[in-house]
Amino acid sequence: MSLATPEDVENYKKLFPNGLSDDEDMLELVGLSVDDFNFKVAERLLNEHGDVIYLNLCEKCLSLARTPLAKQCRHCGYDWH
Numbered sequence: 001m002s003l004a005t006p007e008d009v010e011n012y013k014k015l016f017p018n019g020l021s022d023d024e025d026m027l028e029l030v031g032l033s034v035d036d037f038n039f040k041v042a043e044r045l046l047n048e049h050g051d052v053i054y055l056n057l058c059e060k061c062l063s064l065a066r067t068p069l070a071k072q073c074r075h076c077g078y079d080w081h
């Protein structure tokens, strides 16, 4: 993922002179780093849809497996076949 260049920012300002939104929650999210934004999105998804989201976690290190059906941890190498 690439960040917006200064030229991109100037183009956005010309296209949207009043800003993209005045929603305070949205403006707060825009100011976050990519990692913090991703964390916020994940947190919201789990809070709002945690009952239907399955996280395939490694039994040994509790890291997230690569896919929902994976049976080997890409982080520690643990295998639960």
Ligand SMILES: [Zn+2]
Pocket: 058, 059, 060, 061, 062, 063, 073, 074, 075, 076, 077, 078
């Ligand atoms: Zn593991």
